[in-house]
Amino acid sequence: MREIKRKRLRARGWKVGSAKDFLGLTDQEAAYIELKLRLAASLLECRRRRHLTQMDLARFLRSSQSRIAKMERGDPSVSLDLLVRSLLALGTSARQLSRVISTRSPAPAA
Numbered sequence: 001m002r003e004i005k006r007k008r009l010r011a012r013g014w015k016v017g018s019a020k021d022f023l024g025l026t027d028q029e030a031a032y033i034e035l036k037l038r039l040a041a042s043l044l045e046c047r048r049r050r051h052l053t054q055m056d057l058a059r060f061l062r063s064s065q066s067r068i069a070k071m072e073r074g075d076p077s078v079s080l081d082l083l084v085r086s087l088l089a090l091g092t093s094a095r096q097l098s099r100v101i102s103t104r105s106p107a108p109a110a
Helices: 001-011 019-023 027-049 053-063 064-074 079-088 094-102
Strands: none
Touching: 019 027, 027 053, 027 079, 027 094, 053 064, 053 079, 064 079, 079 094
């Protein structure tokens, strides 16, 4: 969130914090969620870069379109294993995967 907006909200009596603070997550829980969201975003980007629809990807992975949608959203029912296997099936190299895993997510803009 931009500092100007943060100051305006605080001036109006709002409390400003992170999702981690709001949900009371541990550092490990927050890191797990960030990792899952980075992998999900990478899957979406990879699919789009290859000009595939969710249905195309579902057929390729022998899954369903709704499962692909959940994977790309980082749904809690989707495992890290499934995200990683899907990225590898799409040709993501180990080096590319390690970059996704090791990159810190930027703070979301509000």
